[in-house]
Amino acid sequence: MEFDGEFELDGVPPEKAWVVLSDPIAVRDSLKGCQYITPMDDSFEWDSYEPEDDIPTLPEAEADDVAARAFKTGQKYAALMQVGVGSVKPKFETTVTIEDRDEENFEMTATGSGSASGSSFSMNSGMRIHPQEDGDGSRIEWWTEADISGRIAQLGGRVINPVANKIVNNFFTSIESQMTDVEETDSGVTDRIRGMF
Template identity: 75%
Template sequence: MRFDGEFELEDVPPEKAWIVLSDPIAVRNALKGCKYITPKDEDFSFDDYEEAEDIETLPEADPDVVAARAFEEGQEYAALMQVGVGSVKPRFETTVTIQERDSEAFRMTATGSGSASGSSFSMDSGMHIHPHDNGEGSRIEWWTEADISGRIAQLGSRVIDPVANKIVGNFFGNIEEQMSEVDEETDSSVTDRLRGLL
């Protein structure tokens, strides 16, 4: 199944959009059903891991802390997702690898896979942040190719597509709110410093 689209941020420049979308905590907070996104090593256990609560994001967070936890090319991340699809509400234990992270072109791609009781999926996804055509703001192009099997796949695209579209719509709405706060409350010197660190 393929999902793709574009999202426009009228007043947020690509540089600030990139900073927010590079922060796993900001992404987790915006993604409904996501319990955590954290770097994954050989000893990681989905059953034992507990995410710290009340982790600050920009504009309140220390820019050095945000830069230190930013997504890294080649790094594996564990993500726990719980999303209701029809009468099914699986808990997906997901591993995501950042394949490409180009901070000059504002482009990031990732691959991932996950499983839950009776269902599994694999995906290739990415985003590319462009300057808005009118010269202000950003235009975010995103895409996901997903191969879904098991109980969820049996529900069919008629059930899956509206759920996926709702998740994406909520995500970008939440991200826009975070980005607007960063744009309004973070001065350009902090943004420039973060860009250098990222």
């Protein structure tokens, strides 16, 4: 299945959008059903991992902390996602690898796969942040190609597509709110963080 779209963030320039969308904690907090996103290695254990709560994001977070935890090319991340599709509400143990981060063009691509009881998926996804054509904000272009199997796949696109669109719309609405908070603070903070990537 293929999903793609665009989202406009008024008054948030691409360099600020890039900093917030590079922060796994900001992404986690904006992604409904996501319990955590954390770097993982070969010894990571899903059953015993305990995520930290109440980790500050911008503008409250320290610039050094945000830069240190930013998504890194080649790094694998563990993400626990619970997604309700119809009467099915599985928890997906998902592994995501950041394939590329293009700081110049504000583009990031990732691959991932996940499984839950009776369902699994694999995906290729990405996003690119463009300046708005008529304004000082950002236009975010995003895309995902996913292979879905099992119980969720049996529900078909008629059920899956509206759920996917709702998740994406909720995500960008929440991200926009976070970015507005950042926008109202000293713009030097995001510039400094970008310099640390």
